[in-house]
Amino acid sequence: MGSHGQGQGCTHCGCENPIWNTLRHNVDLKAFAGKVAGLLPEPGSESLIFTGGTIYPLINGNMDEQVEALGIHGGDVVASGTLDHVQERMKAKGIKYKIQSLEKRTLLPGLVEPHAHIVQSCVMSNWRDLGPIDDFTQQLRPLYNWDYLVRLIKDDLPKDNKTWILGHMVDPALMPLIVDKNGQKQLTRFYCDASFDPAQDNIGNLDSIVSKSPLLMMSASMHTVYLNTAATNAVYDHQCKKAPDFKKQYPTAQAFVNATQGVLQEETGVMLAISAIPLIQALDVVNIFKYMKTYFDNASSRGITLLYDAMVDPVSKVILEAYGLTHPRNLRVGYAAACNGVDFSKIEKYKPVTKEAARLFYQGSVKLISDGSNQGLTGYQSRKYCCDATSPYGNFNFVDADDKEPKTLPDTYGKTLKEAVKTGWPLMIHANGDRAIAFTLQAYKEALNGQSGLEKRHRIEHCSMLSNDTLDQMKDLGISPSFLIGHVGYWGYAFEQAIFEERASEMLDLCQDALDRGLRISLHSDCTVTPLGPLRSMEQAVTRKMEGIRDKNGTFVKDAARQPVLNEGQCLTRQQALKAITYDAAWQCHADAFTGSLQDGHFADFVILKDNPLDEKYPASEIRKIVVCETWKGGHKVYDNPDA
Structure with a gap:
């Protein structure tokens, strides 16, 4: 039996750090005891009207609307629209305000990182x-x-x-x-x-x-x-x-x-x-808070105002809570509780996410891991890897008896998902390989028993190797995908040349096909597997350039014009990609009622960019280079780029 109760005991990219799993039991919890971080007050907020630039409020996911002004007060958005309208609303509420010029820069809702790992990333910082x-x-x-x-x-x-x-x-x-x-x-x-x-x-x-x-x-x-x-x-x-x-x-x-x-x-x-x-x-537990501060500061410098930790165990939860006692967070943190190998009867009762709970730290889902990593040759596939792999089909983490390469849904996996669904919590399920995704959808179907997954916003994480059939099933079941789009940008060439060959262009990260079926998607980093950087994710989804190609000298080709595109038909428009790192990412993280757009009454969480990523005149292959000038959380500036 593996560590998750029934599986082979495989480890999985950023979704489960074996170093942390080995050592977390040695952490002295008494050193991290204290009140929860959610009791800390929100940082002070300014009363301002922003104007003089490009503002996209993304209200109701509208990617086309631009407004002249945005007013904030008390940590929330008061109004957006014409300058006259915003001023009237501020005055009607008796708010004394200052006008802040954007100086022709672009203001967007704060960027959302829907799948990363905080403590598990910081634990190896030394x-x-x-x-x-x-x-x-x-x-x-x-x-x-x-x-x-x-x-x-x-x-x-x-x-x-x-x-x-x-x-x-x-x-x-x-x-x-x-x-x-x-x-x-x-x-x-x-x-x-x-x-x-x-x-x-x-x-x-x-x-x-x-x-x-x-x-x-x-x-x-x-x-x-x-x-x-x-x-x-x-x-x-x-x-x-x-x-x-x-x-x-x-x-x-x-x-x-x-x-x-x-x-x-x-x-x-x-x-x-x-x-x-x-x-x-x-x-290095002694310096863990220092590493976490660096991690959060880096996130703010990339325009992130909401970071969703995709796997929090009880020890890392205590560390995250304790960090907030002495270090005011400069971004909001949601998380999925780690549930592989957990007795589901002991899981806390499901609680819908509220705005108050989400001010600093909230649980939105639970997490299961079905297989491994495609570039690590452990994602579970229906066909053998083209290159040599220790396990030719990869590894599946829930198997029956000694059947290490199941061809049909293992009873263990089906039963686990049924128990997970019964908890009432939304599920995030890591599934990379095409067979792991197929098993996951079959198990979802049996567990949901005719109900739609949209109500709980059930997700599949990474969701890499897809087909028309699995996408149709996702639509029917109401399951949404979150794509590790760095698979295309960083590893696309290796997938195409050695790991999957022609299957890479046919199946890898079918973002546009998912949108064509009405699925709501997000783009994530799985940090530290790829760096925090929603704008970089946006660029890789728009261009699908394979950055791993090398020139004759063996160096990676930096000229975007010379980087081949992996399945051009799956390229997203700029609007689609931006929505996947803001509005829809917030929806997947159960946070769209208070962030992800600049709706009246939402948190005043936003980012100010030097250039407009939606401007077609700006090169799509350089979106990751757009300078983040300022990041604001709850009406408080948490990042100010001195060079912008």
Whole structure:
């Protein structure tokens, strides 16, 4: 049995951090005890009328209406429309106000990040970033290959051989592809081999980077850790002390090295590795608030006013609440409670989200995870991955008995969804592969028993590999998708060339087809899998440019004109994409009654941009570069760009 009660124990991109799962039980909850953050007052609010620029209030999701002015007071929107109308409304309410010029800039409702991970992202902030994406620019690093990893790891080696070298975000899917003897393109393979020969090609051999100090690299998809021999031996020694029977399976450390080659996968293997790291290195709880502040500040700098954490367990919930006691939040936080492996009878009774509850921290749903990561080769598919994968079809997390590759809906999964629906909570279900999505829709159908999922706004997260049939089922069932659109922008080329081949253009992130069926969609980052950045998500949904293509020198092509488009028919218009990171994203997060648009009486949550992302004259391929000048939450400026 896996960690979720019935599954294989697979781990899954940002939706479940195995490092946090391993170490969260060691967190001293007494250190984080206190009142809930929701009791803190809203920051002070100004009484202002904004005018002199472009204002889109997006009332009722209207993407075409522009207004001359917007009035705010007491943390809420008072009125929008002509300047005369807004002034009349403010005066009628006895509000003394100031007029604030936008100086020809663009004002939009605050941007919504509908699927990210806060504590689980911050927990590895002291690890080395070995990933291919530059968080500041949200672009792929110019050169991401084996030599880059070697330089980065060797740049700061520990002075002693006991200190672990810890890295995360390493991504084989964005390393240069390798063509095997059969002409099939493969992903880079990492392994350990202490007998390496410096004269030979050692690409992928971690012992060739460092041999004495333990080295652990966590993949960006978080389903795999890669160890050098020193780390593999340390894991073996630790496990033998913890579970003496381990020697029956692996009589010697060398036998363990030979069997694993330093590659440990899924929850069982990953946690085996993480538990061997000294706790003080693996989990920097002392500085967790500092990392969280940086995380929230970064979100504000990207124009985000509502961030929805897609998986909050009881420990991370306490940490989030405790953070609010001493650190006023500069954005609103909603969350889904983690429910894999949870006794549903112990879940708190469903409570509809109210404006008061949402001032700082609210629960809007519960979360289940069905499969893994497509770029991590663990999303559960109906056809084998085109490149080599440990599990050719990927992994499904709810299986019956020993059926590790179910072809029909496992009873375990169907029963789990029925129990989840009975709680009354809206569901967020992680499903990446096409077979995982098919199973999820079948289980939804049985659990809903003729009712529409629209009432609860049930969602499928990532929802990557789709077909006309599954989209039709989603429409019939009232299930909405949230797309990790970075799959197209960052990994689209690897999907097309090696992982899925022609299926990538046929099935990956069918955003326009979803809208054509009347589905309401959102775009998300799954941070840290991709960086926080709704404008970047908007750009990738509008252009669908495959940024992972390389030039002859092996560097990523930066010229958008030279980046091929993945399935042009699925490109969104600017209006559709903006709606997916504001109005409809707020709807999916059960927050549209108070944010996501600048309706009268809603929170005065908005962002001021230097340029207008809806202006067709502004290059679509540069939307992520639009400068966020100011971000406002509840009528209070929480971010002010000094360079804007």
